[in-house]
Amino acid sequence: MAHETPVHSDDLSLGDRLNAVAAWPVRVLFGLLDTPFRALQRLLGIGRMPYIFLLPNLAFFGIFVIVPLIINFAFSVTGGDELFLSERPYVGGEQYSYLADCGSYLDPQSCREDRFWRGIYNTVVFVFFQVAFMVLFSLVTALILNREIRGRGFFRAAFFFPVLLSPVVVALIWKWILLRDGVLNAGLTSIGLDRILFFVDPTWSMFWAIFVSIWAHMGFYTLILLAGLQAIPPDLYEAAEMDGTRRERVFWRITLPLLWPNLLVVVVLALIKAVQIFDEVFVLTGGGPGTATQFIVQYIYTTGFANQVQNFGLAAAASVVLGVVLFVLTLVQLAASRRKEDG
Amino acid sequence: MADTQTVSGRGIGGMLTARRGGASWHWTDIFTYVYLTLGVCLMFGPVLWLALSSFKTPAGLQEFPPTLLPLGQIEIQVDGYEKPLPLYKVTMEDGSVRELAQVRRIGIIAQMVDPADPETSIKVPIASREPIREFRVAWENYTKPLERFNFLNYLNNSVIVTVVATIVTLLINSMAAFGLAIYEFKGRNAVMLFVIGTLMIPITIILVPAYLVVTQLNMVNTLWAVILPGAATPTGVFLLRQYMLTLPRDLIEAARMDKASEWAIYWRIVLPLSLPAIAVLAIFSVMWRWNDFLWPLVVLNRSEVYTLQIGLNAFQGELDVQWHYVLAMTVVTLIPVALVFAFLQRFITTGIASTGMK
DSSP states (O other), X not given: OOOOOOOOHHHHHHHHHHHHHHHHHHHHHHHHHHHHHHHHHHHHOGGGHHHHHHHHHHHHHIIIIIHHHHHHHHHHTBOSSOSSGGGSOBOTTHHHHHHHOBSOTTOGGGBTTHHHHHHHHHHHHHHHHHHHHHHHHHHHHHHHXXXXXXXXXXXXXXXXXXXXSOHHHHHHHHHHHHSTTSHHHHHHHHTTOOOOOTTTSHHHHHHHHHHHHHHHHHHXXXXXHHHHHHTSOHHHHHHHHHTTOOHHHHIIIIIHHXXXXXXXXXXXXXXXXXXXXXXXXXXXXXXXXXXXXXXXXXXHHIIIIISSXXXXXXXXXXXXXXXXXXXXXXXXXXXXXXXXXXX | OHHHHXXXXXXXXXXXXXXXXGOOOOHHHHHHHHHHXXXXXXXXXXXXXXXXXXXXXXXXHHOSXXXXXXXXXXXXXXXXXXXXXXXXXXXXXXXXXXXXXXXXXXXXXXXXXXXXXXXXXXXXXXXXXXXXXXXXXXXXXXXXXXXXXXXXXXXXXXXXXXXXXXXXXXXXXXXXXXXXXXXXXXXXXXXXXXXXXXXXXXXXGSHHHHHHHHHHTTOTTSTHHHHTTTSSOHHHHHHHHHHHTTXXXXXXXXXXXXXXXXXXXXXXXXXXXXXXXXXXXXXXXXXXXXXXXXXXXXXXXXGGGOOHHHHHHHHHTSSSOOHHXXXXXXXXXXXXXXXXXXXHHHHHHHHHHHHSOX
């Protein structure tokens, strides 16, 4: 991908000038900060300077991540519809038992908070198919992009670019195709089939939710697997070729075992992402038809923010449940990457 | 990166595509090219279709089956009618062909008038008429939203959020990374563990309490509510720190000998040397902020403070969606990302491949 354009002396001087212009405010800002920091250093000594450097980051992190993480529990054990904790009565595990109140766990209809369970069921279905096909397609694409093909840079870019698109853009691109009068239905009618109202049919909606999210994120996992494939020493393949080993055998005996640690990381990363599915599908289907593509994060969002009556306690309890799931997955991920480093 | 890939790629690829003495093609050779062709169509097709459609007039967009190029039906002003009427080529019962304007359609019968003679109305079956099209690029899809809606406002908000958030992120993350990479101090491992441990706390699980914090700080419906909470990214600290660890220590020791302050070491020595890593983080940060959705959706409830993504979502969620504007706005939203991709793809892919994060 290296673009080797000849560098003209004119461009260089222009670039330098631009750089100088861009660097000027930076230099002024950091220069102004020099005096107070020098004073701090004299006051505290070099030994304490790392804490000063860490302070802004940790302060932001504490205020916007750690403090919320702690008060999430406080929200989940208090009731009422007030936002401020001091005005919320303590209710203990009521929110959790409300969420868990089910006639039968296999039937969301029988639950008191059926939307929560519907969200969980939809998420499980989504995660299962999305992760399975995501990993399959990423693997096939990575294997193909790893071959000696003409224009490999172009093909790699083609599979990667949707990763950078915003979820809203991704959803709108596909919504435009899948509408009742969209180009896909035009294609269907031109070969003599009936139009399909994709967003009215629950199964089709779920299919497209899975399809679109794979389309958008596949490039990311392909890239990780491609890096893994390229780390496999070429002499292994050369040796196999000397022995005249069949290609299928090379794949099962060399490629797959050596790629396994990367594959494991990809599976877990994809799981962590898939469990939190929200943006694309929310814009694409709005969770519909009915609640057919409503996932757990959308449940948290609507319960806490979008509904007429905002139920912060219930939303917080649901996010604690989600948090526990993600925590477990993260532990698995850490174990997987440790195995990768060891292997 | 490019070089190592070609080298190792030749080893593997050469083995895979080797054909002994002109032996027949392996099925994977054919599969590769079929897969790549289909793949490219599937990846680029939808985006191209969006871009093409965004230049069509509302009448052109309503056509079914849709046309590939922005062809719009010609509409003409007829005396006695307020709105311009669509023009059709109609095959009359006697076999003659006339150009008529359609007044309205009732079931399978269309009521038409001759533009030259607007008084008499002619009823024809709809099957006998065919729209007259012309090639017309609807630039107004792009220009109108700028004047009529808050679109310019959204664009402005998105740019402010992206730029300010990226600057704040780069500053505080590089400071933290410097602290963690250069010094040996008490609690360093604890902080590092903390950073790695929180790498995986997504906004989705702290939505409600983070909203409370932002409310308490009086930041709801301000752009600060979007900018500040995501500024301290563990990903950024991690990425920069790993890079700074590779810098030679002698440089720093030499600077200390010359009585440089720690702050000067940070911004005059370490920061310029870490520019490659900072560039990667800057690109990531721009992408994160430009594309951010869930959190802005929660904290921005007033149209004046909407970012592009939120504005676009509100616009496409309206009861009567004005697709010609939505499509054009989507293309505009896509452009910065396309530019970043076109020029900086190498940085992004290297960044992802080396950190496993995005």
